[in-house]
Amino acid sequence: EVQLVESGGGLIQPGGSLRLSCAVSGVNVGTQYMAWVRQAPGKGLEWVSVIYSLGDRKYADSVKGRFTISRDKSTNTLYLQMNSLRVEDTAVYYCARAYGGLDYWGQGTLVTVSS
Amino acid sequence: EIVLTQSPATLPLSPGERATLSCRASQSAGNFLAWYQQKPGQVPRLLIYDVSNRASGIPDRFSGSGSGTDFTLTITSLEPEDFAVYYCQHRSSWSFGGGTKVEIK
Numbered sequence: 196e197v198q199l200v201e202s203g204g205g206l207i208q209p210g211g212s213l214r215l216s217c218a219v220s221g222v223n224v225g226t227q228y229m230a231w232v233r234q235a236p237g238k239g240l241e242w243v244s245v246i247y248s249l250g251d252r253k254y255a256d257s258v259k260g261r262f263t264i265s266r267d268k269s270t271n272t273l274y275l276q277m278n279s280l281r282v283e284d285t286a287v288y289y290c291a292r293a294y295g296g297l298d299y300w301g302q303g304t305l306v307t308v309s310s
Numbered sequence: 311e312i313v314l315t316q317s318p319a320t321l322p323l324s325p326g327e328r329a330t331l332s333c334r335a336s337q338s339a340g341n342f343l344a345w346y347q348q349k350p351g352q353v354p355r356l357l358i359y360d361v362s363n364r365a366s367g368i369p370d371r372f373s374g375s376g377s378g379t380d381f382t383l384t385i386t387s388l389e390p391e392d393f394a395v396y397y398c399q400h401r402s403s404w405s406f407g408g409g410t411k412v413e414i415k
Contacts, residue, residue: 230404232354232406239395239397239406239407239408239409240346240348240354240397240399240406240409241406242399242404242405242406245404253404255404256311289353289354293401295344295356295359295360295363295365295401296344296345296346296356296358296359296365296399296401297344297346297354297356297399297401298356298359298365298366300353300354300355301353302353303353
């Protein structure tokens with residue numbers, strides 16, 4: 196069974212950095228398309244980033260240059276390094292496996308950017 | 311980037327009624343269109359992928375159709391557990407639509 200568990204969220208001041216982790220079990224993170232999706236309070240879903248099986252990466256315009264997606268095959272973990280955080284980055288961040296659609300999701304981790 | 315526009319924003323219906331949700335793409339979306347359901351406080355759930363393929367465990371009252379720029383999610387007879395927010399997504403550009411809330415009339 197595929198399971199994804201996010202961690203690393205919290206309260207951070209504007210301009211700060213945070214690294215989110217997504218522990219993956221049941222599939223090899225190095226052979227999958229893996230994505231991050233966020234949801235601001237009371238708002239819809241927003242795709243953030245994806246890493247393809249061959250390692251190519253893609254980012255939403257809203258986070259390009261500030262966020263970096265990566266993976267560690269040895270620990271089967273997906274990461275999202277978030278720098279220069281803004282108030283508008285406040286959201287629940289989900290990691291998800293992409294196969295057809297986003298078929299497996301973690302429970303999410305809340306990131307709050309506030310002074 | 312493909313922009314997805316969902317309509318209506320809110321759809322008031324009664325249990326047993328048919329729900330028809332629309333998702334329009336700013337350019338041809340190929341067959342890369344997926345639909346998700348999200349209930350309050352829950353994680354989104356994949357319903358449909360590649361326009362018309364039901365994900366594992368999804369009841370057959372849910373169906374997807376469409377081509378080019380116009381896509382539809384149909385729920386043939388609403389069950390109480392179907393009242394939720396529905397999102398479409400293009401799995402090549404990764405963008406989501408703004409969502410349609412199916413609420414009890």
